[in-house]
Amino acid sequence: MVRFDRYMLSQLMWLFGFFALVLVSVFWINRAVQLFDRLIGDGQTALVFLEFSALGLPRLITTVLPIATFAAAVYVTNRLNNESELTVMMSTGTSPWRLARPVAVFGLISALMMSVLSHILVPAASEQLTQREAEISRNVTSRLLTEGTFLSPTPGVTFYTRAIDEDGVLQDVFLADRRTPNERVIYTAAEAYLVRNADGTALIMVDGLAQRLATTDNRLSTAKFQDFSFDISPLMNGEDQIAPSLPFLRTHALLQGWDDIARALGTTPGAVAEEVHSRFARAAFCLVTALIGFATLLVGGYSRFGAWREVVIAFLLLIALDGMRSALSPPVLADARMWPILYTPSVLGLGLTAGLLWFASGGSARLRRLRGRTA
Structure with a gap:
């Protein structure tokens, strides 16, 4: 079973790398066209264009990472279903909960990547990018x-x-x-x-x-x-230093003293709470995307007509959970004590995954038998 875990995890990582590379390339090309036109049109060199592109990559990857995680989980699960590998494993007595372990490990790896990006790379790159944009804006020749x-x-x-x-x-x-x-x-x-x-x-x-x-x-x-x-x-003439801003600060600096930070930056404690906990929430959501893709297709099982219905259902579930995040930010911005609601999509996603795995492990049959005995 440990060998199967390594096998499934390797498949997930390979497909994750492929989808991440493709999606980053597509998003980057779309952004690079506009960036190239603006910078080169303003008289900047190709080196400046490459520098700005590199500084924008961390934030771009944070957008792509959950999508690539979901796509890898769905693709690998569908392929293992079509090749009856999951069916064979379940026929030997392996439960869906046990089969979900390599997917959970894959989701944790994706969450760790998102954590590194959100807590370290994105703040550093955003600060440097803002600094370089200010330097270029002060370059009269280019303007x-x-x-x-x-x-x-x-x-x-x-x-x-x-x-x-x-x-x-x-x-x-x-x-x-x-x-x-x-x-x-x-x-x-x-x-x-x-x-x-x-x-x-x-x-x-x-x-x-x-x-x-x-x-x-x-x-x-x-x-x-x-x-x-x-x-x-x-x-x-202009300021040589960029004023501190919430997106520039490392997470450890935002974990305490929200009132002091808000006064220093001219913002509200709710904005500080929303910034720091949204970083943790993004990482947790990566785990959810992997598990939902796996659990939804596992419930559907094998079908000679394909698993498009389950894929669409999994995608709609993911869109619904992700769409909740934008509606949860305003209450936190108004009251910092409301920060726990930022984790609502992740908590609901994990609960939904648990329900799907319970259903796939025969929970529905046990429920029908229980209803039959009580009738």
């Missing part, structure tokens, strides 16, 4: 070198250029500055250049027009210029 789009690199400033030549010359430039109260200034130029020096970064506009509107008396002043230097160094 201004976008053709045919009105950009707002900082509040109160709007920039537009029609085209950018291969040598870096900006054609038909428009720059609106509304940062000064009671004053609006618009610069238009036929050409412009970005020049960096020891003092900062400047936008050199050539052959243009400056229009200044004093909103106090609605007086408009205009001036033509051959060349004009606009200092854009203030647009680059």
Whole structure:
């Protein structure tokens, strides 16, 4: 029996790796297309694109992991049913509860992977990703070198250029500055250049027009210029450090002192409780996905028409349990003491699995006999 456990567990892990790889690839490609268009279009290099893609993978994997776990459990159980391996094992006296042991071990391995991701990798990657996004947002060159789009690199400033030549010359430039109260200034130029020096970064506009509107008396002043230097160094000023945030904190820092953490981060104790316990709940749900897929197909048994009905039922059960999680967060956000309800999908899933395994082990027949004796 131990050999069968190792055999079934190896099959589950192989299929889990396959489904995880396929699903991560599909989700990553869909996200990478948008990320590539945004980063490369903003003047970033391919290395920045690869860095952002790598930093986004941990959170992406947390989305894929329960699905891959469920798919592996369903596929392996269906194959063992079709090849009568489970039937042979049960005919030798092995109970469905005993057959579920390798699936439970597989679910625990998946839960452990989810725990590592949720408690360690995702917070670290999210913090680094936010830091890099802030650094890039402060990179004026990348924010201004976008053709045919009105950009707002900082509040109160709007920039537009029609085209950018291969040598870096900006054609038909428009720059609106509304940062000064009671004053609006618009610069238009036929050409412009970005020049960096020891003092900062400047936008050199050539052959243009400056229009200044004093909103106090609605007086408009205009001036033509051959060349004009606009200092854009203030647009680059920003905080070097990203403010602490709940998704960035490790789990051990969130387990106690919710009131103190909430005051330090400007949030509520309920938000802290929801963040930390949702991480544990996600890991527990991975165990549930594996067991539900196995137990539902085991109840259906072998059929020459296939197990599509059981697969659909298992999938609908999983969707129903997973859909509960979004409805359970608001009560916890309002009252931190309500955090136990976040584990409701996992508890219900384990209870449902126990009921299915009891049914598969002949519980329904014993129930009918009991009803017959009492009738």
